[in-house]
Every structure is written in structure tokens, then in C-alpha cells.
Amino acid sequence: MTTPPEVPVQDNKDNNDNKDKKVVKGKGKVDLNALSEEDEKYKQDIEMIIERVCENDENIQKTALDQIRSELTQETGTVTSVPKSLKFIKPHYDRLKETYAKAPASNKKNFAQLLSVLAMTLGKEDEREIIKYRLEGGDEDLQNWGHEYISALAGEVGKEFDHRSLSNPDLKDTDVEDLLELTKKLIPSMIKNNAEPEACDLLLEIERPKLIIDYSEPTNYKRICDYLESVAKYQLTPDDIEIRRIVYDVYTKQNKYIDALRIALLLNDRDLIKETFSHNEDKVVQKQMAIMLGRAFVKLEPEDDEDGSLSSLIGNTKLSEHYLYLAKELDSLDPKTPEDIYKSHLNENRSTLSQNIDSAKQNLAATFVNGFVNAGYGTDKLMTDEGSRWLYRNKDHGMMSAAASLGLLYLWNVDEGLAEVDKYLYSVEDFIKGGALLALGIVNAGVRSEVDAALALLGDYIESDKHDLRVGAILGLGIAYAGSAHEDVNEQLMPILADGDQPIEIVAFTALSLGLIFVGTANDDITEAIVQVLMERDEKTLSNTLVRYLCLALGFLFLGKQDAAKPIIETTKTLNAKIAGYCELTVETCAYAGTGNVLKVQQLLKICGEHLEEGKENRHQALAVIGIATIAMGEELGTEMATRSFDHLLQYADVNVKRAVPLALGLMNVSNPKMTVMDTLSKLSHDSDAEVAQGAIMALGLIGAGTNNARAAQMLRQLSTYYAKESSHLLVVRIAQGLLFAGKGLISLSPYFYDRTLLQPVVLCGLLTTMHTCLDLKKILLSQYHYLLYHLSLAMRPRMMITVDEDMNPLPVSVRVGTAVDTVAQAGRPKTITGFQTHNSPVILQFDDRAELGTEKYLSVSTILEGVVILKKNPDYVEEQE
Incomplete structure (x- = not known):
């Protein structure tokens, strides 16, 4: 059969009604019914076949059905225009349906399949005829009708499932068995056409997302997981947890334990994290997983770690070493002074007299600037050079902040930091000693070791009779052990929190430190103690601005707990009116932190929009x-x-x-x-x-x-x-x-x-x-x-990306760094970064940067190149000959 000429496309609104319109050029008129000779003959052939379909003779009907089927299957590859055969069959669609009702049993199946395909363009949307006739015609030969038909059929499977769910709330598997069987035939066809996102959508619609695990393979698992991860962001709890568990199962099925650990961390499931870490026996992969756990502040005791290398990585004890290596490679080791940052000489258009006065406030500012700018380097031009001289250029609590800034300078470098800070513990000034105690905590921020030096040194000062020493020790413990849920620290701090005679300042800082240490654990004892303080203290005490840290500590305990925080939120409503609103909002916002929960945001916007009477203040x-x-x-x-x-x-x-x-x-x-x-x-x-x-x-x-x-x-x-x-x-x-x-x-x-x-x-x-x-x-x-x-x-x-070999030694390689591109559900193999530049590692990454290896000589153990990345030699790599 020769291919008919292309039919002119009309306006969408009457596209279905005016398929046969043709403009006769040169006549100045439009002949609505004119067809070319070839089209006219094709139309007559189609009508003749339909007449034979409608005859009572079983064999003639079967032959005619096969002819229509042949015409349609030849045209399923074209998606730019409606197949011509469908255009001529349209007027006879209702007649074909009537004939189907009286057709002999031997032709019913074939006839139903044909009607299902015709319903894709000719059927009424609300009648779900595609699925209706497909279920009657069986689920074979789906692939022969093209991917557009499969896509349309998948859409109607979802609609049919919704229809049955609404009419029968107690729906069982037996009630949708036919839909499940059809779905199991559709999914392989969809995956074959690289339509994994559509396959996931179908399974989510019929509430059987776990089935996708059976269809995950090394060639498609990444597309499936990326899509499901993006879908989970828009789901409410517990649906999002279920979808992420499916992603986790897909990764473990494909032995991708690095990605599986990332999902376990996302779920914040300690048992799952431990199981994932111990399940893999590859030492190099375990090292990469240990680096991930250290970055996430997760405390874990490796089972098989004779040399202590895994514990060291989990405890971040190598972090300072890697950071200083990065600084050395990027030539950033030279210390900077506050004046290097201020660049006052650029602003000499106004009188700088006030800027040159050596005031305590300006020295305090210089202390913070010096600490932040030289954080982690271990050298500066104020504290390590001048030391005590700079301390005495500050007043009172300014001395405390100046001494504490030493902790920032030796951030993560515990060995050198403790030795340097220790000499200030012998100062005669309580402010300096208090600052040194806080510095001890800062040095240990995010670093874990078996020695527990911070607890040993700070624990002696918690009950000191000197107020500033107690403050420094308590806050230092909170910073040093944040996220560790360390029970020994809890035993030392809890008596202070429970003591009703303690000043509110000490109680507030103790609660804050406990909240940091036991973040996200919903610890009952600490929760009860904080609520007790808020209930027992008088209104004047609750008016103290530091009481906010008691509320904040309560929020930290329930960070990310979402609905599990409802009981404590209800409890906060019974507190003194002075603090109840503030406390309730703190706990609620912490519980839903980072979830993007739209309903909670709307509630908060309503509170923000309230207008109060003049003179009244709404703290929350x-x-x-x-x-x-x-x-x-x-x-x-x-x-x-x-x-x-x-x-x-x-x-x-x-x-x-x-x-x-x-x-x-x-x-x-x-x-x-x-x-x-x-x-x-x-x-x-x-x-x-x-x-x-x-x-x-x-x-x-x-x-x-x-x-x-x-x-x-x-x-x-x-x-x-x-x-x-x-x-x-x-x-x-x-x-x-x-x-x-x-x-x-x-x-x-x-x-x-x-x-x-x-x-x-x-x-x-x-x-x-x-x-x-x-x-x-x-x-x-x-x-x-x-x-x-x-x-x-x-x-x-x-914010670094350092590549190391299997023995954790630096291994500079070529790396491409560019802006990250969202490739979820995109066809083919799209580029994951754009506007990239090629560098040698180590490199620093901006907020929305992503890195890729620029060489095939090595393979990265981690799928995401961020932080410290271990590289393996590529066994398939062949050195190019010059």
C-alpha cells in the first residue's frame, strides 16, 4: 500500500470534526469534503473492511479484523499526526461497538483488543473504554501497539483503580487482581521504552510501589531511584518514608551500599544505618561509608576495625589534616589580620577617627573576625602571636570571647588545640579561664575520639563556684558532644537542670547543651526536666530573655520528629502564657525542619499576619x-x-x-x-x-x-x-x-x-x-x-572535594566542576553539570556546584563527589599511546 499524502492540520478545536477539509488552491473557495484520489480509494477500502467486520460470518469477520489490525500496527510508529486509518474509522466506531456485543466468542478477544486501541483516540474519556476492552481482550501483544498506546492504557489503569477504590473503601488484592496482572505486563514494556518514571507513577497510582524493586536492573536502577527520591519530597509522612525505603531496597539489591547509606541517613534510622555499614565487607567501601558517617555526625562502633582506621574516619580525627592539605594546595596558609578583611583604606572618604580608637567593642569585633577568618588554621597574628597581650585589650566578657576564639583557630585539631588552650586554664582571670573552657569544647566540635578529653577536662568545672567557669564548661560540653547522645555528659548536666535553686542563666545554658547533645532523640528525662523548669519558675524569671534557650533545647530534642512531637506540643500549651506561644512554635518548627510542609507554613503565615494593639508585643x-x-x-x-x-x-x-x-x-x-x-x-x-x-x-x-x-x-x-x-x-x-x-x-x-x-x-x-x-x-x-x-x-x-587513594593518601586527579543540573526523568544520558571548568583536585565547591571525575583512569567509590572521595584504579583503563 502506498503512503497517502499528508493531510492539512486544522485548528485544534475542530480538529476531530474537520479531518477531511481541503483547500483547493487558485479557486478562492474551500471545498470541505474534497479528498485526493488516493485518499478516496483508501477511505473506500477501509469502509469495505468495516462492512465485512459487521457481517455475521465468523471467518469473514476474523479476516477483516486482522486487516484493520494490520493497518493500525503499521502506523503506530508515527506520533506527529493521527493515523489516516483512524480518521476514516471514526464515523463507524459506535457501529463497531454494537457489532462487538454480538460477535462470536472466537473473535471476541481480537475484536476487544482492536476496540481498546481505537478508544485511545475515539473513546469518551470518562467511560475508560481503553481499559475496559483491554481487560476483555487479554493482556498479550501490548508492545505491538506502540508506546503511545501503552502510555494511554497505563493512565486508564490508574483511573480504574481510583474508581474501584472510591466505590469500595475496603479494597483487597482480589478486587483488583485483573489490574495488577495487566500492570505487571505494562511495566516491562514501559521500562523497555526508557519510561521508568511513568512506570513508577503507575505503581504509585495503584498503591503498589514496591513492585518496582523486581524490575530494577543495573541499567535502569539509577533512573528509578532518582525519580522516586524526587517524588518522596512531595509526599506526606508516612508515604515519603515508604518510598525512600523502596529506594533503599533498590540500591541494596544492586549492591550500591554508598547510596543505600545515604538513604538510611535521610531516613534517620540508626538500625538501618548500622545494618548498611556492617553488611558490606569491602574495606575501601567501608572507609567511604565511614567518611559519610563522620560528615553526618553519626556515632557508630565498627565491628571489624583492628587498626582503628574506620573509627578514626567516623570520628573526623583526620578532618583537620585534610583541611590543612586543601589550604596548602590552594596557597591559603598565611594568616590574615582583621584589617586585611576590613580594608579600611578603601573607605577613607569619611573621617576614620572613630575607626582608629582602640575601644573594647572594636577589639571584640576584631576577636570574632580573627577567629572566623583563620578558623582551623592554627595560626593567626593576634592570639597565637600576642596571646595574653591581646586578651587584656578586651574587657570582662570580651576576654572570655577572646580566649574562646583560640578554639576556632584550632578547630578540629584536637591534639595541638588542647595543648595550646591548656596554658590559659591557669590564668588568674575567671573570664579568661571560662573562655579557655569554651575553647576546649570548640576545638572538639564534630570530632570524636575514645579519649574523651573534653569531658575529662570540662567535667571538673561544671560545679565550680565561679559563675563564668561554669558557663564556659557547660557550653563547651554542648559544643564538643553535639549529636553524640553521650550518656556520661547527661549524668553530669542533668542534676543542674533539675535543681530548682540554680540561676536561670545556668539552667538555660545547661538545657541548650543537653538539647545539642541529644538532638533528635526525644529523650524523655531531659524533656520532662525542661518542662518542669518552665512550669515551676515564676513569671519574672520567665521574662528573662535567656529562657528562649530552654524552649530551643526542647525543640532540638524533637528536631525532625514531625508528628511524633504532637504530645509535647500539646504540653507546651499548658505553660505560663508568657512563654507558652514561644515554646510551642519553637518545638513545632524544629519538628518539621527542612520538610517543606506547606500546611505548617500557612499556619505560621497566619500568625505573622496578625496585627496587635499598639504597645503590645507578641514575642512569638x-x-x-x-x-x-x-x-x-x-x-x-x-x-x-x-x-x-x-x-x-x-x-x-x-x-x-x-x-x-x-x-x-x-x-x-x-x-x-x-x-x-x-x-x-x-x-x-x-x-x-x-x-x-x-x-x-x-x-x-x-x-x-x-x-x-x-x-x-x-x-x-x-x-x-x-x-x-x-x-x-x-x-x-x-x-x-x-x-x-x-x-x-x-x-x-x-x-x-x-x-x-x-x-x-x-x-x-x-x-x-x-x-x-x-x-x-x-x-x-x-x-x-x-x-x-x-x-x-x-x-x-x-566546602572541599579531595580525592585520595585506597590508603587515604592524597591523589590529585583531573576534576570537572560546574553548576548542578537536575536530570531527574530526563531521557537518555543528559549532562549532570553545565558551565564546568577543569581543575586538579583538591577543589572547593560553591553551594550549587557539582563535581565529576575528568579522567577514566580512576573510579570513585562514592557516587557523589563531595568532601573526601576515595578513588580506585579502573581495571578496564588502557593507557593511551602517544
Whole structure:
């Protein structure tokens, strides 16, 4: 049969009714029914076949059905236009259905299959005729009708399942057995056509997603897992957990234990993490998994670890070594002074007299800047050079912060750090000793070892009769053991929390430290003790600004627990009205942190939109703004929508809400300096309200933290000139400058890692502590409690990608670094990065960067190139001959 000429395409609205229209050129008229000679003959042939189908003779009908089938199957490959045979069959569709009802049994099956295909374009949508006739015609020969038919049939399987579910709420497998059998035939056909996302969608619609595990193979498992992971983000609990468990099972089936461990970490299932780690016997893979566990702050005791190498990696004891290697390779070892950061000579257009005065506040600012900029390097030009001389250029609690900054300088380097800090423990000044105790905790932030030096040294000072020593020891323990759930520390701190005679300052800091140590564990004893304190203390005590840390500690205990936190949320409603709202919101927002839960965000927006009577203050309205950022962060669409909502709040909300908006923007974009957010914060930094301006300045430091962003640096330099005569504003500007250049640009404060798929609870805790501190800058950060800013040490992590060999020795290789591209559900093998540059490892990664190996000589053990990556030699690699 010759291929008929192409039919002109009409407007979509009457495309079905006017298929036969033809324009007769040169006549100036349109003949609606004119067909070419060839088309006319084809139409007559089709009509003749249909007449034979409608005859009563069984054999003639069978032959005619085979002819129509042959015509249709020849045309299923074309998807750019409707097959011509369908166009001519359309007027006879209802007649064919009537004939089918009277057709002999021997032809019924063949006839039903044909009608099912015709229903794809001719049937009525709400009657589900494709599935109806396909079930009557059997489930064989699906592939012969083309992938468009399979796709249409899969859609109707889902609709039919929904229809049966609505009519029968107690649906059993026997009630949908025919649909399940058809689905099992459809899935292989869909996977054969590289339609894994559609296959997953079908199984999700019929509530049988586990079936996809049986169809996962080495060639398709990655597409299946990537798609299901993206779907899980939009599911409510417990559906999201079920889907991620399926992804975990697919990875373990394919022996991809690195990816399986990542999913186990995402599920926050300790038993699953332990099982995954111990299941694999490949020592190199176990080393990579140990590095992952160390990055996630997960404490685990390896079973077969005679040389202690796995425990060392899990405990992050090599982190300082890798960080200093990165700094050496990038030529960043030379210490920087605060003046190198301020670059005051660029702002000499105004009088710099006030900047040159050696005030205690400016020295305090220099202390923080020096600590953040030289974090982890072990050398600087203030503390390690001048030491005690610099300490005495600060006053009172400024001395404490100055001594504590030594902990930042030796961050992660426990051996050298303890030796250096130890000499300050013999000082006659209590402030210096208290700062040194805090420094001991900071040095150990995120590092675990069997020695437990921090507990041994700090434990002796917890019951000291000197107030500042107790504060330093308690906060130091919280930072040193954050996320470890260390029971020995609990035994030492719990008596203080339970003692009703302790000052509220000590109790608040003790609760904060316990919250950090037992984050996400929902520990009953600590929860009960904190609630008891909030119930028993009088209203005057509860008005103290530090009580917020008791609420925050309660939130940390239930971080990420979602619905499991409902009982404690109900309990908080019974507390004193002065604190009940604040406490309830803190726990609720922590429980849903990073989930993107839209319903919770809407509730918080409603609270933000309330207008109070003049003179009244709603303490928890500002917290609701921070809560929106806490819930929406990490999910791109949610972050964008929250940012838009914040624009409305800035225009229409009350002033106490506006004060929290810049901080919330900073929290959502930590170490990710977006231009639009930066412009918004720049405007707010000149606001007439002092707290709005200070919050915006601090947020500028947070969004640029560790990035050395030139635009943010210029903004902060201009602000330092603008606020040169306002000491409080200038202090905040200096702190922001220190954060911007943290680790000389090698450190990130972002709580997300491994391609932004995992949320690090301890890092988030460090950021949230800072957020709650900044909600009352005047009484906390700009008063005597500025040392609470050192909780940011929990959030600091090198933003590096280092490649090492199987013995953990550095192995420089060619690496491509570019902007990450979302390739989920894309056909073929799309590029995963764009705009890349080729470097030799080690390299530093921006917030949305992704790295790929640029050589085939080695294979990476980890699928995500981030942090420390172990490389194996590629056994199939052949050296190119010159």
C-alpha cells in the first residue's frame, strides 16, 4: 500500500470534526469534503473492511479484523499526526461497538483488543473504554501497539483503580487482581521504552510501589531511584518514608551500599544505618561509608576495625589534616589580620577617627573576625602571636570571647588545640579561664575520639563556684558532644537542670547543651526536666530573655520528629502564657525542619499576619518568621515561595515581624549569596529601625559565609563607613565581615550536604541557636553573651572535594566542576553539570556546584563527589599511546 499524502492540520478545536477539509488552491473557495484520489480509494477500502467486520460470518469477520489490525500496527510508529486509518474509522466506531456485543466468542478477544486501541483516540474519556476492552481482550501483544498506546492504557489503569477504590473503601488484592496482572505486563514494556518514571507513577497510582524493586536492573536502577527520591519530597509522612525505603531496597539489591547509606541517613534510622555499614565487607567501601558517617555526625562502633582506621574516619580525627592539605594546595596558609578583611583604606572618604580608637567593642569585633577568618588554621597574628597581650585589650566578657576564639583557630585539631588552650586554664582571670573552657569544647566540635578529653577536662568545672567557669564548661560540653547522645555528659548536666535553686542563666545554658547533645532523640528525662523548669519558675524569671534557650533545647530534642512531637506540643500549651506561644512554635518548627510542609507554613503565615494593639508585643510572631525559613529551607520551590511571602510581610506586617524577616532570609540561603536576596538585605541594612538593620547586616554575613563574595564584601565595607559612629551596628558589620571570609573562603555553614540531599541536624542546631540569639541582639549578642556566637562552630565544614587513594593518601586527579543540573526523568544520558571548568583536585565547591571525575583512569567509590572521595584504579583503563 502506498503512503497517502499528508493531510492539512486544522485548528485544534475542530480538529476531530474537520479531518477531511481541503483547500483547493487558485479557486478562492474551500471545498470541505474534497479528498485526493488516493485518499478516496483508501477511505473506500477501509469502509469495505468495516462492512465485512459487521457481517455475521465468523471467518469473514476474523479476516477483516486482522486487516484493520494490520493497518493500525503499521502506523503506530508515527506520533506527529493521527493515523489516516483512524480518521476514516471514526464515523463507524459506535457501529463497531454494537457489532462487538454480538460477535462470536472466537473473535471476541481480537475484536476487544482492536476496540481498546481505537478508544485511545475515539473513546469518551470518562467511560475508560481503553481499559475496559483491554481487560476483555487479554493482556498479550501490548508492545505491538506502540508506546503511545501503552502510555494511554497505563493512565486508564490508574483511573480504574481510583474508581474501584472510591466505590469500595475496603479494597483487597482480589478486587483488583485483573489490574495488577495487566500492570505487571505494562511495566516491562514501559521500562523497555526508557519510561521508568511513568512506570513508577503507575505503581504509585495503584498503591503498589514496591513492585518496582523486581524490575530494577543495573541499567535502569539509577533512573528509578532518582525519580522516586524526587517524588518522596512531595509526599506526606508516612508515604515519603515508604518510598525512600523502596529506594533503599533498590540500591541494596544492586549492591550500591554508598547510596543505600545515604538513604538510611535521610531516613534517620540508626538500625538501618548500622545494618548498611556492617553488611558490606569491602574495606575501601567501608572507609567511604565511614567518611559519610563522620560528615553526618553519626556515632557508630565498627565491628571489624583492628587498626582503628574506620573509627578514626567516623570520628573526623583526620578532618583537620585534610583541611590543612586543601589550604596548602590552594596557597591559603598565611594568616590574615582583621584589617586585611576590613580594608579600611578603601573607605577613607569619611573621617576614620572613630575607626582608629582602640575601644573594647572594636577589639571584640576584631576577636570574632580573627577567629572566623583563620578558623582551623592554627595560626593567626593576634592570639597565637600576642596571646595574653591581646586578651587584656578586651574587657570582662570580651576576654572570655577572646580566649574562646583560640578554639576556632584550632578547630578540629584536637591534639595541638588542647595543648595550646591548656596554658590559659591557669590564668588568674575567671573570664579568661571560662573562655579557655569554651575553647576546649570548640576545638572538639564534630570530632570524636575514645579519649574523651573534653569531658575529662570540662567535667571538673561544671560545679565550680565561679559563675563564668561554669558557663564556659557547660557550653563547651554542648559544643564538643553535639549529636553524640553521650550518656556520661547527661549524668553530669542533668542534676543542674533539675535543681530548682540554680540561676536561670545556668539552667538555660545547661538545657541548650543537653538539647545539642541529644538532638533528635526525644529523650524523655531531659524533656520532662525542661518542662518542669518552665512550669515551676515564676513569671519574672520567665521574662528573662535567656529562657528562649530552654524552649530551643526542647525543640532540638524533637528536631525532625514531625508528628511524633504532637504530645509535647500539646504540653507546651499548658505553660505560663508568657512563654507558652514561644515554646510551642519553637518545638513545632524544629519538628518539621527542612520538610517543606506547606500546611505548617500557612499556619505560621497566619500568625505573622496578625496585627496587635499598639504597645503590645507578641514575642512569638518573630519566631514564626524564622519557623517558615526553618521548614522551607533546602527545597528550592519552597524557598522561592517563602521569599515571596517575606516580601509581603515587609510591606504589610508589624514591626516585630519585619525584624525577623532578614534573619529568615539569611537562614534559608546560608553560604548561598543569591543576587536578589543580597539586594533585599542591602536595602534593609539601611532601615530606620535599628533591629531590622542589624538583622539584615548579620544575614548578609550568613548568606555569604565562607564564600568571599566580592559584592557582599563591598556592601559590608560601605556599611562599616555608614555606621562608623554607631558602635553596635559597627560590631555587627564586623562580625558579618568575619563570617563572609570564614576560613579564608574554604568553609561553608550550609546544613545541607551530599548534593544538597541530606540535612545535618547538628549544623542546623548551630544556625538556629544563632537565629534565636539574633532575635534579641540588644540583650544577648550586643550585651555580655556574645560568646554564644561560637555555636556557629558547629555549622562550619570545609566546602572541599579531595580525592585520595585506597590508603587515604592524597591523589590529585583531573576534576570537572560546574553548576548542578537536575536530570531527574530526563531521557537518555543528559549532562549532570553545565558551565564546568577543569581543575586538579583538591577543589572547593560553591553551594550549587557539582563535581565529576575528568579522567577514566580512576573510579570513585562514592557516587557523589563531595568532601573526601576515595578513588580506585579502573581495571578496564588502557593507557593511551602517544
